[in-house]
Amino acid sequence: SNHNEVGEEAAKATQLSFPKYGDEYGTLRVDAAGIISPIFVGDDATQLSDGAGQYYGSVFPGDIGNTVITGHTNSVFKTLGEAKIGDAIHLELTYGTYVYAISTIEIKSNTDESILAPSQDQILTLYTNYSFDYIGNTPDRYVVTAKLVEGQSLSEIHFQGES
Numbered sequence: 001s002n003h004n005e006v007g008e009e010a011a012k013a014t015q016l017s018f019p020k021y022g023d024e025y026g027t028l029r030v031d032a033a034g035i036i037s038p039i040f041v042g043d044d045a046t047q048l049s050d051g052a053g054q055y056y057g058s059v060f061p062g063d064i065g066n067t068v069i070t071g072h073t074n075s076v077f078k079t080l081g082e083a084k085i086g087d088a089i090h091l092e093l094t095y096g097t098y099v100y101a102i103s104t105i106e107i108k109s110n111t112d113e114s115i116l117a118p119s120q121d122q123i124l125t126l127y128t129n130y131s132f133d134y135i136g137n138t139p140d141r142y143v144v145t146a147k148l149v150e151g152q153s154l155s156e157i158h159f160q161g162e163s
Contacts, residue, residue: 098151
């Protein structure tokens with residue numbers, strides 16, 4: 001029957017693949033700063049020319065720890081400085097929606113390891129070069145940290161290939 005085919009299509013649609021290196025796996029939105037950007041897994045030049053990139057050594061949203069996303073100052077994150085503490089950051093991903101609230105905004109040295117530091121909480125770190133009007137490599141980073149407000153735990157999501 002027709003009804004059964006619809007069911008099979010729905011079942012196929014729910015077979016989620018875990019994002020792999022180089023994949024575009026969602027959209028980053030910071031409404032307060034007018035930011036909307038695709039997010040890629042990985043933060044080398046290829047990914048950053050097209051949007052924001054997740055540092056490959058960091059956890060995916062929905063996991064405990066620090067999800068680190070970077071973007072160029074002269075493109076996707078040029079208005080990041082307009083976001084304030086308390087503002088929301090939305091990640092609309094292939095496997096769910098995650099909402100974070102900005103908790104700290106800091107300027108750090110580009111050698112500061114704390115930008116990539118693990119966390120016991122579910123946090124999101126966005127960073128870009130600082131200052132915003134400078135072209136080229138800068139010694140400083142503009143670092144926005146946010147805490148998870150809502151989003152499903154990765155352990156509750158069934159990905160393809162998992163038993």
